[in-house]
Amino acid sequence: MDDLEKLRELKAQYEAAVAKVLQKMPERRAEFVNSSGIPIERVYTPLDLEGWDYVEKLGMPGQYPFTRAVQPTAYRGRYWTMRQYAGFATAEETNKRYHFLLQSGQTGLSVAFDLPTQIGYDSDHELARGEVGKVGVAIDSLWDMERLFEGIPLDQVSTSMTINAPCAVILAMYLAVAEKQGVPFDKLRGTVQNDILKEYPARGTYIFGPRPSMRLITNIFEYCTKYVPQWNTISISGYHIREAGSTAVQEVAFTLANGIAYVQAAIDAGMKVDEFGPRLSFFFNSHLDFFEEIAKFRAARRLWAKIMKERFGAKDPRSMMLRFHTQTAGCSLTAQQPLNNIMRTAFEAMAAVLGGTQSLHTNSFDEALALPSELAVQVALRTQQIIAYETAVCDTIDPLAGSYYIESLTDQIEAKAQEYIDKIDQMGGAVAAIEKGYIQKEIQESAYRYQREIEKGERIVVGLNKFKVKEEEKPADLLKVDPAVADRQIARLKELKASRDNAAVQKALADLKAAAEGDANLMPPILAAVKSLATLGEICDTLRAVFGEYQMAAM
Numbered sequence: 330m331d332d333l334e335k336l337r338e339l340k341a342q343y344e345a346a347v348a349k350v351l352q353k354m355p356e357r358r359a360e361f362v363n364s365s366g367i368p369i370e371r372v373y374t375p376l377d378l379e380g381w382d383y384v385e386k387l388g389m390p391g392q393y394p395f396t397r398a399v400q401p402t403a404y405r406g407r408y409w410t411m412r413q414y415a416g417f418a419t420a421e422e423t424n425k426r427y428h429f430l431l432q433s434g435q436t437g438l439s440v441a442f443d444l445p446t447q448i449g450y451d452s453d454h455e456l457a458r459g460e461v462g463k464v465g466v467a468i469d470s471l472w473d474m475e476r477l478f479e480g481i482p483l484d485q486v487s488t489s490m491t492i493n494a495p496c497a498v499i500l501a502m503y504l505a506v507a508e509k510q511g512v513p514f515d516k517l518r519g520t521v522q523n524d525i526l527k528e529y530p531a532r533g534t535y536i537f538g539p540r541p542s543m544r545l546i547t548n549i550f551e552y553c554t555k556y557v558p559q560w561n562t563i564s565i566s567g568y569h570i571r572e573a574g575s576t577a578v579q580e581v582a583f584t585l586a587n588g589i590a591y592v593q594a595a596i597d598a599g600m601k602v603d604e605f606g607p608r609l610s611f612f613f614n615s616h617l618d619f620f621e622e623i624a625k626f627r628a629a630r631r632l633w634a635k636i637m638k639e640r641f642g643a644k645d646p647r648s649m650m651l652r653f654h655t656q657t658a659g660c661s662l663t664a665q666q667p668l669n670n671i672m673r674t675a676f677e678a679m680a681a682v683l684g685g686t687q688s689l690h691t692n693s694f695d696e697a698l699a700l701p702s703e704l705a706v707q708v709a710l711r712t713q714q715i716i717a718y719e720t721a722v723c724d725t726i727d728p729l730a731g732s733y734y735i736e737s738l739t740d741q742i743e744a745k746a747q748e749y750i751d752k753i754d755q756m757g758g759a760v761a762a763i764e765k766g767y768i769q770k771e772i773q774e775s776a777y778r779y780q781r782e783i784e785k786g787e788r789i790v791v792g793l794n795k796f797k798v799k800e801e802e803k804p805a806d807l808l809k810v811d812p813a814v815a816d817r818q819i820a821r822l823k824e825l826k827a828s829r830d831n832a833a834v835q836k837a838l839a840d841l842k843a844a845a846e847g848d849a850n851l852m853p854p855i856l857a858a859v860k861s862l863a864t865l866g867e868i869c870d871t872l873r874a875v876f877g878e879y880q881m882a883a884m
Contacts, residue, residue, distance in 0.1 A: 336376055347371065363621045364779070365578035367741050373733035381736065386631070390726045392646075394634040396627050396739070397727035398685050399650040404723035408436075410688040411713045412489055414656065416441030416466035417700050418814045420476035423466040427481060429703065433710055437487040437519075439690060440477070441465035442499070447534040449495040449869030452818035461815035464700070465491075469818065470825055470864045474502040475509065484512040488519035489564070489654065489688070494536040496523040497545050498868050501856040504557070520561035520610055520654070523549055526587040526759055527566050529881060530769040531573040536869060539760045541876040545851060546591060547598045550605045552852035561610040563591060564654060567629075571614035572660045574776020577625045578742055580614060582749030583759075583768055585633055589750070590759040592641055602641045606648025615681040616658040617673060623729060624738035626653070626684025632743050654688035655681035662697040666792035667804055670694040675712050682716055683729060689713055699807040822864065829862040837861040838871045845875040 361369040370377070388394060391401030400406060413430050415438075416423045427438055443465040445457035451469045452461045461467050468474055478488075483506065492499045500521050507517055525542040528535040535542065546563065553562045567575075567584035575583065588609065595605050613629070615622050633651040637643040657677035662670045671694045678691050691709040693701035701709070717723060729735045749771075756762045763769070782788035789795045837858040844854045851872075858868050 333376065333379065336374055340374060340376065343372070363577070363618050363738075364616070365576040365621065365742065365745065367578075367621075367738065367745070370734075373737055375733065377733050377737040381740075386736070386740070387730060393638070393649060394631040395650055396631045397730055399630070399652055399687070403685065403726040404682075404717075405726065408717045408723065409682070409686050409713075410437040410487060410654075411435050411710060411717075412437035412439045412487075412654065412688050412690055413706055413710055414439040414441050414491065414690045415701070415706070416443070417464075417808070418462040418466065418810050419817060420466055420468065420473045421479075424477055424479050424481075426703075426706075427477075430706070430710065431481075431486075433707055434714060435710055437489065437688065438481070439489040440491065442490075442492055443467045444534070446499075446865060447492065447494065449498070449536050449865060449873075451822060451864050451866030452815060453822050454866060458815070461818050462810050467814070467818050468499065468502070468865065469822055471502050471505050471859055471862055472821065472825055474499075474506050478506055478510075482512070483507045483510055484516040486518075489522075490519070491522045493522055493525050493528050493532075494534060494542070495865060495869050496521050497549055497852060497855050498859065498865050500549065501852065501859040502865075504856060505860050514557045515559065517557055518559045520564045521549070522566060522612065523563040524566045524587065524591075524612075526590060526763060527569050527584070529763045530583075530772055531569040531575075535879055536873065537876040538879040539763065541872075543590075543594045543760070544598075547595045547600070548850045548852050550591075550595050550608075551598070551600060551850055553608065554600070554604050558608075560608065561652075562605065562608045564610050564612040565591065566612040568612045568614045568656055570772065571616065571658070573772050574660075574779060575772045576775050577616065577618070577621050578745045579749065579771060579775060581625055581629045581632065581742060582746040582753075583772075584611065584613070585629065585636065585746065586750050586753045586759040586762070586768075588633065589636060589640070592637075593758070596641070602637070602643045603645040603648050606637060606641075606643050607645060607650075609648075610687075611651055611653040613653050613655050613681075613686075614658050615655050615677040615684070615686075617661050617677060619676060619680050620735060620738060621742075622677070622680040623684045624735055624742055626655075626681070626686065627727075627735075627739045628742040628746065629653075630685070631739070632746060652687045654690070655684075655686040656690040657681070657692045659692055659696060662692060662694075663790060663793050664697040665801060666798065667694050667697060669792050670697070671708060671712070674709060675716075678712055679716055679720075679722070682722060683727075685727065695804045695807060698803065699809065702804070702806050702808045704806065705804070825862060825864070833861045834858070834863045834867070837863055838867060841868065842871050842875060845872055 387396045390398035415426050443462050444460045446468045450457045452467050550562045553560045565588045567580040570583050571580045630651045634649040637649040657674045661673050674691050681689055691712045693705035693709045695705040753762045841854040841858050
């Protein structure tokens, strides 16, 4: 009798014993499943990994298929970048927060832009009314961008910017600030989100349709490959897909399907996969199902490596490495008993670290009530620092590898994500699947199921639908954005337009329009327009005149 036969016999004895226990004391639920609907077994053994190949599935850290880590020494070399997402009110006020975070030990910046900026409107646009500086910083022109990074040498910091539809304009502003600081473009490190495809089903801050948006994205790939070689040209985001209500499997599947669309678009535009592949990055959510999240990160890393090698023929191992930023799940936070959010965030952050993230944002405990206060954001940053410096979880690489449960779950998430990708391929790819409403529908159905589980009490949220208290105290010192911020921004815009060379601005915008009507790379004329002090709204309006504005079909 071989070892597996002995194990089958042992497990059969165990199941028989369990059956007797269940007659007297049933388990808490008839069925245990995770958020993706994957059944969770009572116990896992080598029988769950029968025929499992260590070399094919895991390999070593820093080696294909990169399941264990993208770097051979991982956190033993250096910790992840601690990058707190921050932005509110004016550039000056956000700049103060950046200096506070850097002094508190943060190791990278992450810029949150307000909604008008995200959809290409200046602060004086009628649709910007009531939104200026509310959920991010207002950036109308190069002047604002210079103030945002005042006193921060751009060659000494890595900057992430969460911007999509007008990404080319914001990136051009960042490059122009670097130029004014005397920093060569090849010294700049950071990331632009630049992921428009997830905006259609999950977030909504799009301007143009998918196809002109894809042109802008591949223009950024091409420009940065030549002139800003250390810059991550896209952060393909599953975070917002998950926040919109997807499962963990859907988060991996739809994110990688979007990644496939970007790679194919760049290849169709004449680029070679190993020219731009190493600068692709990803952005994932870390939710509360601890083991599912760890397995999700490992499955995504392995699946992307296979896609790049087998589908696109990448030769450079760096093109196959899925490097990712993680943010803890904003949608898991509750306004009720907000201090509970500190624990939620800590567990989510630990899952991200055990999953091997390269960069991490931890949410602040008061975010279900307001923008983060200084105290709350400091606690969030300290959460990361405690994990890094006090828990010792970073001293060995991928410590849960070999766990029967983790490896089985990693395999199942990968297989189920691949099924979705195959289905999307049959529809003609991610762009076609979005245009058909398929991805939106899948996310909506998952979000509905999740909410129903909470409302029926099948999914417990502590303080929300169980363990409630009668009287709750709200945290003191919630951050409130001064309503006068919009007035100050509009006054600054008027000053800009009165003092700049308006003839030069009009010429730059005319050059941009001509380029957009052809097939030239749009980054050079956008950079010229930014340096002439054309505003974000003026540049986006010029592109709107050529590309039009996209209207999503009703679902």
